[in-house]
Structure formats: structure tokens, C-alpha cells
Amino acid sequence: MNTFSSPLKGGTPGRAHQRRRRAAFTPARLGVYAFLLTAALFFLLPLYVMLVTSVKPMSEIRLGNLLAFPTHFTLGAWSAAWQSACTGLDCNGIQVGFWNSVRIVVPSTVLSIVLGAVNGYALSFWRPRGAGLLFGVLLMGAFIPVQVMVYPLVRVLASVHLFSSLPGIVVIHTIFGMPVMTLLFRNYYVSIPQELFNAARIDGGGFWRIFLQLMLPMSTPIIVVAVIMQVTGIWNDFILGLVFAGTRNLPMTVQLNNIINTTTGERLYNVNMAATILTSMVPLAVYFVSGRWFVRGIASGAVKG
Incomplete structure (x- = not known):
């Protein structure tokens, strides 16, 4: 058969x-x-x-x-x-811009992610009065062009003596990163069952205890997504670093522009190409190392809600 x-x-x-x-x-x-x-x-x-x-x-x-x-x-x-490449009058190479970018990226990434996580958690579970309006304002801030806000921010930072300083550029990146981070974490926390939060409230958990002991340990996928987005975005930034960082804190992208545009005789194309690759190595390394976790974080709720 x-x-x-x-x-x-x-x-x-x-x-x-x-x-x-x-x-x-x-x-x-x-x-x-x-x-x-x-x-x-x-x-x-x-x-x-x-x-x-x-x-x-x-x-x-x-x-x-x-x-x-x-x-x-x-x-x-x-x-x-x-x-030894010249970035204007200084000939100390692009290593100066590298360490400036590290000092800018690390605190800006940490602060924007922390604030975005707390905002997203509050807007998802606690929902204070006017939470919808606040979320709409934050969401609108994610789509406002940077160029529109440069001059007002220059005036504000100059009035508080933070213009052209390392804390000033960190504050700027934190402000511009907070709307997107709030959107990511809010949409991620919305996908978490409300019953978990209600059970924690019945057990006597408060705002910070629930966030630190329950929500934050569950947020590893979206934290990885947020770190990748912030590190690559802040590292590749040019205009904000040029305007707000000051001459002593210029990031690597600005230093690269100065190397390419500084000519003292012959234009050294091999040095320019090497400096370009050195500038892009950190974002490339972040994507190659963390790309799998980025896709996993996106699939687990980063764009839901």
C-alpha cells in the first residue's frame, strides 16, 4: 500500500x-x-x-x-x-575629540534613559492628572527640528552660565533625548500586564519600590534599545556639539570636520579617510555587538501601544 x-x-x-x-x-x-x-x-x-x-x-x-x-x-x-592631525591650530589628532565624545555620551545617555524610564513608568501605571496632555507635549517635542530650538536654548544656557561647557551640552542632549526615551518606555510598559502592578500595590509597594524592584528588572530589552539609540545619536551629533560644547569640549564629529577642512599644504586624503573610520567605529561597534538585542527589544514591545 x-x-x-x-x-x-x-x-x-x-x-x-x-x-x-x-x-x-x-x-x-x-x-x-x-x-x-x-x-x-x-x-x-x-x-x-x-x-x-x-x-x-x-x-x-x-x-x-x-x-x-x-x-x-x-x-x-x-x-x-x-x-598628530591638525584640527585648526591644534595638532593633537582626533583623539581629543574621542575623549570629549566619551565624556558627553556617557552622562547624556544615562540621564536621558533614567528620565525616560521614570516618565514612561509614571505615564503607564500611575497616570497622574493631565498625563495624556503631558505625554502629547513630550511626543510633540520629539518631532520639533533641532534648528528651531537652538537660539532659545543658547539664550537660556547663557543666562545660567552653562553655555559652551560640558554640563551644558549634557543637559542639551538629555533634553532632546527625553521625549523619544519616554515614548519608548511608555509603550514598553503599556504591554506589561496591569495585574502585575496591581499585585505589587496590594503588597504595599510604592512608586519607587515598584519601579526599582519590579519594572526595572523587566526592562532589559528596552534599555538595550534605548542605549543603542542614544549612544549612536549623541555620538553622531554635529550641530549641537558645535554650538553648545565650547572649544574645549568639541566632540569627535566636529574634530573630524576640522581635520578635513584644515589644509596646511597638501591635502592628506589617507589621513582624512582614517579619521573618518575612527569616528564611525564606536556606532558600528555598538550595532555589531548589540544588534541582536536591539531587534529583540523592538519585538518585545518598543513599538507597541
Whole structure:
């Protein structure tokens, strides 16, 4: 009976396997693969040009072949970009901007996430009077262009003596990050069953105890999402760092712009490319290391509610 019924079910296993292989290479799937390959080349080609140019001596770069592999591999441009490239009148390399960016990113990320988590928790479970209006105001703040608020913030920070200082730029990034962080945490906490909060209230838990002992340990996925968004956003910022940080605290992106635009004779394209890659290494490392947790956090409620 099994021999008779096997052809009726689709033939032998070998033929079924051949049909599945043929189905795997349909025109539609080949078109998708072609599009993905083209998109990958489109995004990876500039990175390839930067990498090969950064390890070439200037004698090879002058030949004009951007795509050619280096015949004389050298890391001198990387060392110069880090230690001795000129950013205006100072020739201490882009390392100065790196440490400035670290001092800006760490407190700005921590403060904006803490405030966003507390706001999202309060708006999700405690819901004070006017919570909907407050959430709408915060949400509106996430869509206001930065350029519209630059001049008023300059006046405000100057009046409290925080303009052109490290605390000033940290406050600015915290202000601009708080609406998005509140939106993320509020939508995440909305997906948590209300019964957990009610049980904690019955057990005598207060505002901070429930937040610290119940909600915060459950917030690891969304915290990872928030850290990735804030670190990459603040690190890649240019205009806020240029306006509010002051000359002693210029972030890495501003220092990179100064290196590229500072010319003392010959323009060193290999040093410029090396400095560009050094500036982008932190966001790339964050995405490569934490990309899996980013997707997991988004899927677990970051965009729900």
C-alpha cells in the first residue's frame, strides 16, 4: 500500500527534493537576491574606498585609482589621524575629540534613559492628572527640528552660565533625548500586564519600590534599545556639539570636520579617510555587538501601544 500511495503524494523523495530546489530559484527570489546584492554593494563600496585609501601612501593615491588595492600597505595615516592631525591650530589628532565624545555620551545617555524610564513608568501605571496632555507635549517635542530650538536654548544656557561647557551640552542632549526615551518606555510598559502592578500595590509597594524592584528588572530589552539609540545619536551629533560644547569640549564629529577642512599644504586624503573610520567605529561597534538585542527589544514591545 505504501508503494502505491507514494506517487500519489508527490512521487519519490528524490523528485520532491529536486522540485524544492527548482522552487528555491524562482524569478521572484532571484530578483530579491539581485536587489539585496545591489543594495549591499551600494552601501559597502564607500566603506571599501575609505579602507583602502586609509592604508595607501599618498604616492599611490595620486595615481587616481580609488578601487585598487594598496601595493604598499601602511598604517601611518591611522597613527597621524589619531595623534598628530591638525584640527585648526591644534595638532593633537582626533583623539581629543574621542575623549570629549566619551565624556558627553556617557552622562547624556544615562540621564536621558533614567528620565525616560521614570516618565514612561509614571505615564503607564500611575497616570497622574493631565498625563495624556503631558505625554502629547513630550511626543510633540520629539518631532520639533533641532534648528528651531537652538537660539532659545543658547539664550537660556547663557543666562545660567552653562553655555559652551560640558554640563551644558549634557543637559542639551538629555533634553532632546527625553521625549523619544519616554515614548519608548511608555509603550514598553503599556504591554506589561496591569495585574502585575496591581499585585505589587496590594503588597504595599510604592512608586519607587515598584519601579526599582519590579519594572526595572523587566526592562532589559528596552534599555538595550534605548542605549543603542542614544549612544549612536549623541555620538553622531554635529550641530549641537558645535554650538553648545565650547572649544574645549568639541566632540569627535566636529574634530573630524576640522581635520578635513584644515589644509596646511597638501591635502592628506589617507589621513582624512582614517579619521573618518575612527569616528564611525564606536556606532558600528555598538550595532555589531548589540544588534541582536536591539531587534529583540523592538519585538518585545518598543513599538507597541
